[in-house]
Amino acid sequence: MNAAKAYEEFGNEKGSFPGLAAVKTxxxxxxxxxxxxxxxxxxxxxxIFSNFTATTLSExxxxxxxxxxxxxxxxxxxxxxxxxxIFKLFVTLHLSEYDVCTFHILSFLFHSSCxxxxxxxxxxxxxxxxxxxxxxxxxxxxxxKTAKIGQPFISDGSEILVNSWSSIVFETLLxxxxxxKRFTVYVTESHDSRxxxxxxxxxxxxxxxxxxxxxxIGYYMEKVDVVLSGAEGVVENGGIINTIGTYPLALCAKAxxxxxxxxxESFKFTRxxxxxxxxxxxxxxxxxxxxxxxxxxxxxxxxITLLLTNLGALTTAAVSDVLMQxxx
Amino acid sequence: MxxxxxxxTQTQPKTKEQLKAERRAQFEAQRAQQLNDKSTxxxxxxxxxxxxxxxxxxxxxxxEKTLSEANAVKPLSSKSMPTEKSDIKQDCKKEISxxxxxxxxxxxxxxxxxxxxxxxxxxxxxxxxxxxxxxREENINICLRSPDVNRIHPLVIQVGLRMNKAxxxxxxxRCVAMLTAFKSLIKDYETPPQKELSRDLKEVLDxxxxxxxxxxxxxxxxxxxxxxxxxxxxKITPQxxxxxxxxxxxxAINEFIHQEIELALDAMSDYVLEKINSEDVILTFxxxxxxxxxxxxxxxxxxxxxxxxxxxxxxPHAEDMLQxxxxxxxxxxxxxxxxxxxxxxxxxxxxxxAHSILANGYVMAKLGSSQIALVAQAYNVPVLVCCEGxxxxxxxxxxxxxxxxxxxxxxxSRCFNEISNNKMDSLSIKMNSKLxxxxxxxxxxxxxxxxxxxxxxxxxxxxxxxxxxRRNVTKFQ
Numbered sequence: 001m002n003a004a005k006a007y008e009e010f011g012n013e014k015g016s017f018p019g020l021a022a023v024k025t026x027x028x029x030x031x032x033x034x035x036x037x038x039x040x041x042x043x044x045x046x047x048i049f050s051n052f053t054a055t056t057l058s059e060x061x062x063x064x065x066x067x068x069x070x071x072x073x074x075x076x077x078x079x080x081x082x083x084x085x086i087f088k089l090f091v092t093l094h095l096s097e098y099d100v101c102t103f104h105i106l107s108f109l110f111h112s113s114c115x116x117x118x119x120x121x122x123x124x125x126x127x128x129x130x131x132x133x134x135x136x137x138x139x140x141x142x143x144x145k146t147a148k149i150g151q152p153f154i155s156d157g158s159e160i161l162v163n164s165w166s167s168i169v170f171e172t173l174l175x176x177x178x179x180x181k182r183f184t185v186y187v188t189e190s191h192d193s194r195x196x197x198x199x200x201x202x203x204x205x206x207x208x209x210x211x212x213x214x215x216x217i218g219y220y221m222e223k224v225d226v227v228l229s230g231a232e233g234v235v236e237n238g239g240i241i242n243t244i245g246t247y248p249l250a251l252c253a254k255a256x257x258x259x260x261x262x263x264x265e266s267f268k269f270t271r272x273x274x275x276x277x278x279x280x281x282x283x284x285x286x287x288x289x290x291x292x293x294x295x296x297x298x299x300x301x302x303x304i305t306l307l308l309t310n311l312g313a314l315t316t317a318a319v320s321d322v323l324m325q326x327x328x
Numbered sequence: 329m330x331x332x333x334x335x336x337t338q339t340q341p342k343t344k345e346q347l348k349a350e351r352r353a354q355f356e357a358q359r360a361q362q363l364n365d366k367s368t369x370x371x372x373x374x375x376x377x378x379x380x381x382x383x384x385x386x387x388x389x390x391x392e393k394t395l396s397e398a399n400a401v402k403p404l405s406s407k408s409m410p411t412e413k414s415d416i417k418q419d420c421k422k423e424i425s426x427x428x429x430x431x432x433x434x435x436x437x438x439x440x441x442x443x444x445x446x447x448x449x450x451x452x453x454x455x456x457x458x459x460x461x462x463x464r465e466e467n468i469n470i471c472l473r474s475p476d477v478n479r480i481h482p483l484v485i486q487v488g489l490r491m492n493k494a495x496x497x498x499x500x501x502r503c504v505a506m507l508t509a510f511k512s513l514i515k516d517y518e519t520p521p522q523k524e525l526s527r528d529l530k531e532v533l534d535x536x537x538x539x540x541x542x543x544x545x546x547x548x549x550x551x552x553x554x555x556x557x558x559x560x561x562x563k564i565t566p567q568x569x570x571x572x573x574x575x576x577x578x579x580a581i582n583e584f585i586h587q588e589i590e591l592a593l594d595a596m597s598d599y600v601l602e603k604i605n606s607e608d609v610i611l612t613f614x615x616x617x618x619x620x621x622x623x624x625x626x627x628x629x630x631x632x633x634x635x636x637x638x639x640x641x642x643x644p645h646a647e648d649m650l651q652x653x654x655x656x657x658x659x660x661x662x663x664x665x666x667x668x669x670x671x672x673x674x675x676x677x678x679x680x681x682a683h684s685i686l687a688n689g690y691v692m693a694k695l696g697s698s699q700i701a702l703v704a705q706a707y708n709v710p711v712l713v714c715c716e717g718x719x720x721x722x723x724x725x726x727x728x729x730x731x732x733x734x735x736x737x738x739x740x741s742r743c744f745n746e747i748s749n750n751k752m753d754s755l756s757i758k759m760n761s762k763l764x765x766x767x768x769x770x771x772x773x774x775x776x777x778x779x780x781x782x783x784x785x786x787x788x789x790x791x792x793x794x795x796x797x798r799r800n801v802t803k804f805q
Binding site for chain 2: 271276321
């Protein structure tokens, strides 16, 4: 991701359109804080909407949607979708109720609709800010929580196969290392040399690791104890969408009866349900300009042993339950 | 009647025939005695249906007798057989047994006992396998003769009879028909003096339910609609005036039909629309109201796809679907279920309707659906099951024998008649005495074979059905 270049590109443009500002801030966040790529969209949305000058709620939502659109266009990742959806849900959960109640109370108190309306908008904004902050805290914290929940699955002396770069897997391994566990890690190279990044980072932390090519997973699978993977998104049936190469890895693990654990924050659960690889929307599948070379694939739930999330270790079937609670 | 057999007995030496008849007569007499003993032992008054059945059997026996007499008078020629065949079949196809002519000829006084044993045979045949599986009452007059029938609204009776004669089929139309009948029932209902509306109306509805259940065992959708109605009924306090109460109930029914059925169908179609691409080859099985609705919407949106309609025997159900598709200028292939594996190679999506989805994620659908799903799974084709939320059931089944419905009139169906006109006739009669026929209506498909379930709440995996049911329960209580 050549974010710095993009930042320059966008930084030079001028405009009051909130979506543009969003992209700018997003890139800024990504440049500043590399580990927090998944939280970056939320952070920037929050940053922007706390500065909103919207005077009505509908205007507010219009702006929010515009930002969302722009972000989705710029960063066509599953997680942006899921984060935005949950964020909107979470932030605005009590808004409608708040809206009606306070409006009536305030207008009754002040007998002036104009005055009360302004007051109410301010109140609503406050609520939004508060809930936005809460959400951000949770989003940032849940990575550490997930890493903690992943600990029992890394036993001392084990050999671990890791799929490409994933910040959450990295953190989990780091935490295990800090607990004085000894283990060996094999990292698949994956496309875009994302695996190299993982390898570098692990080596930097003095963790014993080997970089292997993707075609070698069959060779290494018989000697590893556990396979760990991150995910860009968790779909409704508990399957995951992740960098290309995850599906064959999971298939191979299944064939050799090795546990395949997916480390993922519950914020990445989305109400999206692909039938097969073909059914994944093109905007996720293909990077801009590189048509016909998919960068992600879909791994069906049957191949996943457990999802290790901040809510605990979940079976794939539990995902839809969590989603139902969230959205219905 | 079997020409082969009568001819055979004629050519056989007389002594043997007589011996056989004698032995039979003895056996029948014993049987009859046993039967009488039993009935005296019990000394229980016969129920109405039993008496009625007996009467019918006797009548049938009489017919047999006259027929056999006619046979005895006329020389048995192969030419005269066909007309008699059809006569017999129409008149007493159930009671007739293979050797009745012989019996009648040799031993007329035993006809009564014989017919009674035939009756018992018939009952035991039903009882032998899966007695718990209900099937519709073949003789609707029995239902109509119950003492409570005057409390049942004529429209409900009409709906019941139509369901019995398979004029209203499929889960959704049946549910709507029932609710519409209940609407007029409630409209015309007047609380008897010194009675409470909510209690009395509940009784009436229970009677209607019983009647409809006899006409044809209620579908799960109808049971759920009933539950909804009763829930609204219990909400009515004695303080509410009758007029208001009736209005509330009718509006509740209207709302149910609108929200849970009509809007749900629309929502489902929208979800499936996202999954249907142009140049898809869609396979459907039988004819489902919701699948038709969904395909219609997909066609209206301008998507071009091919459809393969799979049908099964003994009753061809997919005719509606076929007609609908042909009318809409869709390229259709029509195959029987035997060819499912053959056509599955070219299929990109399987779209199935469902009778119900159970709490363990199993899908209850028309018999044969699980076979289709299995084949689809083997060929890696995604299976979409369309089912409205109100059809979900909190039952848990893992096979089709615990809870099901049997179709009684397998022999009346067209396919069977086609065969029986040629060479199956003797076989079909043999079937009556030797074979037990189990013609189930539903089967259950394990969730492993179902890729996704389309409901009005979105496209969900099978295993999140319990979550939806839980929500439904909280909504309806």
